[in-house]
Amino acid sequence: MKSKSFDRRKFLAASGAAAGLAGFPAIVRAQGAKIKVGLMLPYTGTFAPLGVAIENGFRLALQEAGGKFAGREIEFFKVDDESDPAKATDNVNKLVTRDKVDMLLGTVHSGVAAGMIRVTKEAGTLHIIPNAGFAPATGPLCAPNIFRTSFSNWQSGYAMGVVMSKRPNVNKVVTLSWRYAAGEESVKGFKDGFLKGAGKSIVKELWIPFPGAEFQALLTEIASIKPDATYSFFAGAGAAKYLKDYAQSGLMKTVPLVGPGFLTDGVLEGLGGVAEGVETALHYGDGIETPKNKAFRLSYAKTYKLQPDVYAVAGYDSGVLYAAGLAAVKGDVSKKGEIIKAMEKAKIDSPRGAWTLSKAHNPVHDNYLRKVRGNENRVTDVAVKALDDDPAMIAACKMPG
Numbered sequence: 001m002k003s004k005s006f007d008r009r010k011f012l013a014a015s016g017a018a019a020g021l022a023g024f025p026a027i028v029r030a031q032g033a034k035i036k037v038g039l040m041l042p043y044t045g046t047f048a049p050l051g052v053a054i055e056n057g058f059r060l061a062l063q064e065a066g067g068k069f070a071g072r073e074i075e076f077f078k079v080d081d082e083s084d085p086a087k088a089t090d091n092v093n094k095l096v097t098r099d100k101v102d103m104l105l106g107t108v109h110s111g112v113a114a115g116m117i118r119v120t121k122e123a124g125t126l127h128i129i130p131n132a133g134f135a136p137a138t139g140p141l142c143a144p145n146i147f148r149t150s151f152s153n154w155q156s157g158y159a160m161g162v163v164m165s166k167r168p169n170v171n172k173v174v175t176l177s178w179r180y181a182a183g184e185e186s187v188k189g190f191k192d193g194f195l196k197g198a199g200k201s202i203v204k205e206l207w208i209p210f211p212g213a214e215f216q217a218l219l220t221e222i223a224s225i226k227p228d229a230t231y232s233f234f235a236g237a238g239a240a241k242y243l244k245d246y247a248q249s250g251l252m253k254t255v256p257l258v259g260p261g262f263l264t265d266g267v268l269e270g271l272g273g274v275a276e277g278v279e280t281a282l283h284y285g286d287g288i289e290t291p292k293n294k295a296f297r298l299s300y301a302k303t304y305k306l307q308p309d310v311y312a313v314a315g316y317d318s319g320v321l322y323a324a325g326l327a328a329v330k331g332d333v334s335k336k337g338e339i340i341k342a343m344e345k346a347k348i349d350s351p352r353g354a355w356t357l358s359k360a361h362n363p364v365h366d367n368y369l370r371k372v373r374g375n376e377n378r379v380t381d382v383a384v385k386a387l388d389d390d391p392a393m394i395a396a397c398k399m400p401g
Contacts, residue, residue: 034075035326035333038095040106040116043080046211046237047108049266051080054130054315056304058105060296061319063303069323070331077101081112083211088115096125102333103128105318108311110134110153110181117141126336128322130314135185138362139393144340144400147361149321149348150314151283153185153233154192154390156260159367159383160231160281161193164258165200170228172203174255176218177233179207186233186260189390194231203227213241219249230255235262240271247274261285261370261377266309268375278372281383283365284310284352286376296351308351317350324348360397362389 039058041051062074077099079091088111095101096119103126107113113132120127121143129137129146133153137146164170173194177183187205194200204225206218222230230251234242239262246257252274257263261282264275296316300308308316321343328342329335348355355365367384370377388394 034073035069035103035331036099036101037074037076037322038099038101038104038106039076039078040081040091040095040104040112041078042083042108043078045083047083047235050108050131050236050311053266053309053311054105054108054318056300056306057308057312057315057317058130058319059315060300060303060312061316061323064299065319065323069319070326070329072326072331072333081107081109083109083112085109085111085115088112089119092116092119096120096123102126103322105130105315107132110185113137114141114181117143117146121146124336126322126325126339128318130318131311132182133185134181135390135393136396138358138360138389139396140398142360142397142399145336147321147343147357149317149363151365152189152362152389152393153182153260154189154393155387156262156281156283156367157186157189157191157231157233158193158390159189159369159387160258160260160279161190162196163193163279163281163369163383164190164229164231165194165197170256171199172201172227173229173231174204174206174222174225174227175202175231176206176208176215176222177231178210178212178238180210182235183207183210183233185390187231190231192390211238213238215242215245216249219245219251222255223249223251227255230257232257232259232263234259235265236267239263240267243267243271243275243278252277261310264370264372264377266311268372268377273374275372276374280370280372280377281367282310282370282377283355283363283367284313285368285370285379287379288351288353288368290351290353292349293351310352313351317348317352317355320348320350321346358388358394359399360389360394362393364388 108131110132113134129148261280324346325339325343368379369381369383
C-alpha cells in the first residue's frame with residue numbers, strides 16, 4: 001500500500017500550484033480572505049495560565065505587525081485541549097478537518113502534542129508547537145510542516161545537568177518529577193549532562209503520575225536519602241504546590257532544589273518567597289538586557305497588564321516565525337513549500353536572544369542559568385551556548401527531501 005506520509009519533494013514541487021498535491025487537499029482562497037489560525041491550547045486545568053500566555057504572545061506579534069501578517073488579516077479558531085491526550089485526535093480534527101486552518105498553534109502537554117502531530121503530519125497542515133518539548137516531534141516524528149519555537153524537554157534538563165556536574169559539592173542527586181513524556185525526557189536530559197562529571201551519580205529516581213500533587217511521602221523519602229541536591233520537573237499549578245511543600249518540609253534549607261525553568265516560571269507571585277534561591281536552567285529569564293527584550297516586556301505589560309514569561313515568549317516567537325514564512329510568499333498560503341523554506345531559514349530576533357532552527361525544526365538557542373530572587377527568575381550566567389537537541393533525537397529525525 002502506498003504510504004501517505006509527508007513527502008517533502010512532492011510538497012515543494014507542488015508549492016506554487018493550486019492543486020495536485022497528492023493526498024493533501026488544496027486550500028485556495030482569494031488573497032483578500034483571512035488567514036485561518038487554529039489555537040489548540042489548554043484553557044482549563046493546571047496548564048491554563050500557560051495557554052493564555054502563549055496566545056497573548058502570538059497576538060502581540062500580530063499587533064506589532066499592524067494587525068496583519070503579510071497584509072492578510074488573521075481569523076482565530078480556538079479549542080481547549082484540556083491537557084487530555086485522549087481527546088487530542090478529536091480536538092485537532094475540529095481545526096484541521098472541520099475548520100481547515102492554514103496554521104495550527106499548539107500545544108503545552110506533551111501527550112496531547114503527540115496526538116496532534118500524528119494528525120498534522122498526515123494532513124500536511126502547518127503546525128507550530130509553542131511549548132510541548134515532546135522529543136519525537138523533532139526526532140522520529142519530524143516532518144517539513146512541523147516546527148517548534150520553544151524547546152525540547154531534554155535541552156533545559158541537560159543545561160542544568162551540565163551546571164551541576166561542575167559543582168564539586170554536588171555528587172549524588174535525587175530526581176523527582178511527573179511521570180509522563182515531559183518529565184521523563186527532562187530527567188534524561190539532566191542525567192546526560194550531570195553524569196558527564198566525575199564521581200557524579202543519580203541515587204534515586206522518584207516519580208508521581210501527572211498531574212498528581214501529593215508530594216509529602218516522596219519528600220519524606222528525599223529527606224531520608226540526604227542527597228546533595230534534588231532535580232525536579234513540574235509546571236503550572238503543580239509546580240507552585242511542589243515549591244510550597246518542598247519549603248514546608250524543611251528540605252529547602254538542607255537539600256538544594258534545581259530544575260528546568262518551568263519549575264519556577266509563571267508561579268512565583270503568591271508563593272511568599274518560599275522559592276527564594278532555587279536555580280533553574282532555561283532559554284529565557286528575567287534580566288536579559290537587550291533592546292529587544294526590554295521592548296517586548298514593556299509592550300506585553302502595557303497590552304495585558306501582566307509580566308511576560310517564557311510561555312509568552314514562545315507564543316510571540318511563533319507569530320514572528322509564521323510572519324517570516326508568510327512574508328516570503330506575500331501572504332499566499334497556498335505556497336506551503338515556500339513558506340516552509342522561509343521559516344527554515346529564518347533567524348528569529350527574540351526576547352530570549354537570536355535563535356535559529358535545526359534541520360529537525362527545533363530551536364538552537366542559549367540556555368541560561370537563573371536564580372529566584374523575589375518574584376523573578378534572574379539570569380546569572382549562560383549555562384550552555386547555542387544548545388541543540390538530544391543527539392539521539394537528532395539521529396532519529398529522517399526529514400524527507
